[in-house]
């Protein structure tokens with residue numbers, strides 16, 4: 001079976017006529033739109049026509065730009081030495097400041113429209129885009145002057161973006177002294193999963209030692225980026241960087257607070273799991289950080305790519321034929337690049353190619369159960385894209401917290417199926433792998449949330465020293481992991497290796513993971529309760545993700561995101577797995 005994807009539907013090559021034409025088209029569209037906003041967004045006459053025309057052009061630009069960018073990125077991700085692909089991505093990125101200016105002009109103009117409801121009601125296209133239009137108006141209050149906006153857009157390339165690139169270069173070129181070798185950080189961090197206890201411990205010690213070589217520069221990058229965030233958030237009139245993040249994520253503070261309250265309540269159950277794991281691995285008391293990912297039990301569950309396909313399609317079909325057919329079609333028509341090979345990036349991702357109403361999935365399949373659930377996860381993202389394919393480009397962009405819903409849902413389907421067919425020994429391993437993942441998504445994510453909160457609080461006044469950063473990381477880990485982890489063997493340098501802290505546009509890129517997991521678990525519980533009545537509602541929910549606030553998306557399923565009990569009921573599912581694991 002062919003394990004490489006086919007991208008011909010996007011373009012057949014970087015030299016093909018269609019690609020050249022699309023670049024010309026984008027150039028023209030951006031120039032025309034710039035002229036259009038400059039001449040038309042000066043008064044509020046004919047607002048309906050102007051608004052319609054603007055949305056139509058914006059949809060066209062988005063479609064065209066993402067097609068060009070995605071072709072570059074997809075090609076690059078399986079062939080990282082491809083200079084042409086990289087150049088194409090950079091060429092598309094160079095359009096972004098121009099698009100920012102267009103957006104700012106639009107948002108300012110729309111903030112001056114008083115009778116917006118009336119205008120929207122008079123047009124089908126506008127009604128379809130009501131959410132986007134209204135949220136643009138809502139967000140316009142955070143805009144600065146045109147000159148300031150332009151300056152910020154340009155200065156970010158030499159500011160936060162440059163610092164983020166530096167951090168990336170510093171960590172990706174860091175070599176760790178391990179025995180007689182010098183190894184990259186990614187290799188060393190992977191040893192955390194090794195069956196050898198000695199290797200895990202040594203790798204952890206070597207990793208921490210290596211950060212001493214880069215901690216000053218990492219701290220400088222982090223201080224610069226977070227300092228810029230603090231300044232910009234304040235200038236724009238947000239209460240705090242967290243407030244700015246929540247607005248961007250279309251999520252309210254009440255939802256976050258309800259979820260965090262429930263998480264705090266359930267931490268002790270995770271601590272029990274960690275202590276049990278410590279015992280299984282021969283430790284007295286709590287687990288040392290370096291054994292968080294240690295494998296427990298030895299069973300050989302391996303799958304060929306064909307077997308993975310059959311397993312996924314069969315179990316997806318038991319949920320719904322639509323989902324099963326979707327996955328089957330993705331395998332059949334080579335939407336998946338699963339073959340591990342040199343020059344390909346690590347991990348896995350799914351790219352929803354709205355412009356061609358399809359998706360492509362990149363993975364590194366080596367036959368483990370984890371690889372099968374990863375494929376199921378990415379196919380879940382693909383299915384989400386499929387539910388959005390008939391929406392316009394502007395209506396198919398969903399916010400961070402919702403992004404992991406469909407993926408974790410599909411992962412749960414496959415994980416449960418694997419559990420059902422497993423022997424006791426296999427079940428133990430499957431359960432442990434699953435809980436280990438949940439522990440990361442809930443407990444570790446909670447520690448990152450605490451760390452980032454403390455970091456922003458202190459950064460308001462001054463830069464933080466390396467020692468201060470280590471200190472607040474340790475405090476965060478102690479609070480989140482409680483007595484589950486050995487307080488003398490934590491990881492004070494986590495802020496060096498997680499890239500999320502260095503994304504200017506994605507602060508607090510932690511709670512969305514917890515949200516995704518708990519929302520998906522809650523949905524799965526609903527599915528078990530509702531049976532087939534769940535299916536149409538689920539599709540409707542996914543269709544609505546691009547044009548609603550998070551709270552309203554959950555409302556579709558009659559879930560109140562402000563209700564702590566909903567989050568408790570999701571955590572209860574994880575707790576039951578923990579109990580089952582403890583019993584086994």
Ligand SMILES: [Zn+2]
Nearest residue numbers: 377381404407
């Ligand atoms: Zn995902």
